[in-house]
Amino acid sequence: MEIMTPQHGCAWITGASSGIGAALAEELARRGWQVAISARRDSELQAVAATHANIHGFVCDVTDRAAMAQTVADIEAQLGPIALGVMNAGIYLPTALPEFDPTAFDRTFEVNLTGTVNGLAALVPLMVTRGEGHISLVSSVAGYGGLVTSAAYGASKAALFNMGESLAMDLKPSGVHVSMIAPGFVKTPATDVNAFPMPFIIDADEAARRIANGLAKNRTHISFPRRFAWFLRVLNVLPRSTYVKLAGRFMKR
Template identity: 45%
Template structure:
């Protein structure tokens, strides 16, 4: 019975009550991060919002203030690719709050590129933002959360990391590596009381996906994405992927032989 109970137990401690919970969202100035901030503010979370642009963050913070019943959201601009920026904000939040309950690493970049359009600059810009920045952030967070013996890290990946896709020549690999990183983190941190969530959105209408010039199936709004994420936290799921009618198809495609996968992807995308 003990083994069965272990199998049925969720991988992470479910997060259901948000009132007073200390949440830091990195990449909160637009899209999914901004929508998640507004959603959690309405549920009573204490929020710190980070991204590169102060003006956009202040607008999101004002929106959160209109929904919050408690202290206003903190605005803490930073560049995730600068480890020293992240560490400085971490220290300020710990001094103010005394700890962290959830850090959402949502900052990312996307540039549609075909193989013949690759440049060293484009490669490094994407990998530094989507992979190295989050890894540096975890390096700054893990000792604190392990010392607390509780808390959670959520890494925002993408279903583009499930398999090779046209125009995701750098973006896809960066998100695939992030998923591997999240799995490894869970193995290390869960036994120490720290939850690790991997968020894998499908297509969401954000400033990044606005660059796409192709049909995006099952396109969701940022508000819908935020609700799906909150529901995933409540389940204690390791991977929170949505919309499931789309993501389940992509998950199944991973099991196809490559002689079937390649022509199917070309046919579906038209690329």
């Protein structure tokens, strides 16, 4: 599968007004990409765009399917074909118990899952027609297995893995590469509010470097930091009852 480079077209990152998406925009711009960034907050997008001449802001809510299609059309009209799409927009709403608020699940799935589907709906037909392209879904190590307070978030991220793996198989004959990104803890506005311990946490610039390196090698699964990702993967090959016991204990330390 051909590796997408700035010679093939531009990159589009959703949810790039802060955190990992903003850092990845800067990293890809430094590597020569023209980068379209989208999110809901215009002033934050403009602040990220001001960091590098190659970065261009497009206000868009991922939950608005028609707006996502229009944004892709606007990006391609301004910057040319999108060769690399990183579906990064996401939210984490801790599962509040014992109330169990179903609307937190609705909102999480709407942004993390349907928002990604809306991006795919806009990008896949264009890339298939062109016979090339790379779409990367930002999941999480929280998608490998259940974790404390992550019933909604983890379920949405597990769904992204399953969806991405299916699409990687289905789209391969069309020349379109699909990859999944599984960060561990990264210091961003989303994690700044967490009151629990976050083992092996790294900063957003380091996360962006690891993502950009993985994308440039066409890795299908990009996970980091390596020690934390492997630790969770090993926990996940244990019998499920042992996993639930150990993962629950580890996260409560």
